Amino acid sequence: MLQQKMTFPYSWEEAIDILRKDPQHRQLIYDAYLTSDIPGNCRRFAESAEFAEVLKLIRACRVDARDILDIPAGNGIATYSFARAGFNVVAVEPDPSASVGRGAIATSLAGENLQARIVDAFGESLPFGSDSFDVVYVRQGLHHAHNLKAMISEYARVLRPGGLLLGCREHVVDNYESSLREFLDAQPDHQLYGGEHAFTLADYRAAFAEAGLGIIQEIGPYDSLINLHPNTPESLAVKICDSGPGRILGLVLPKSLVSRLGMWQLRRSNRPGRLYTFVARAA
16 A cells, blocks of 8 residues: 655754753653754663563674664664664665664664665665665664565565565554544654554555565564563553552453453454564575
8 A cells, every 4th residue: 555645844953943842741852862962862772671572682693793784774773772782774765854763773883883774765666686684674664664574575575585584563443444444543752743654454465465575473562572562461450550550450450361352352343553473584
């Protein structure tokens, strides 16, 4: 499905600058690793439970991985983290911004004398030969595709045989009418720059299949620390027990059982924009 183009008043960089200055969104910006402290964002992500889980997936599914494509690289949190972990990294980011784009990536790398190649390109048309990478890492990027099938096909093309495509924290909706609209209406950044989107699970799966990639893991919203961020299992349990229904159940049930019941209910919910992670392997 192709995204519909609409006009919005601000660029991505301008939108983030506005949100940074709004105390109401301070926690959102911090959790998204988008504060003005570029080195701090990178260090926090490199040391996060989410990134630790990503490394576990790579080591479990592609033990000899060395060359990683980080796309879209944004402000460089993953490029920095992979470079610090010893991988050869190519960062693809079309935004030149010193705050949220290629300039920010260069700043984060230079601060710790790390090396990575930074490239200006879009996912649907990559300037690399076939069989160039062991891993294509996409964090919150597939759902921004103008053409999802074309984008995933390009990622498959540049993967070596047996290589991994990690599509992490991708927004899922049930349809492109009410479900998508509910998700977009709840995103403060989308109201400013209009760049958010989401696809159905069926469309993600179809795009992987058409590209010749086999999904080896499809990780649901509450099944991994990757998707849970900024929550943890512990903080989520506290939120469940402190909710209205949780407090009522807590009058007659132990907190551990209230937490398990709450997680059962969450896993059954179909919240628009819920996060999935896909691990797919090239033939």
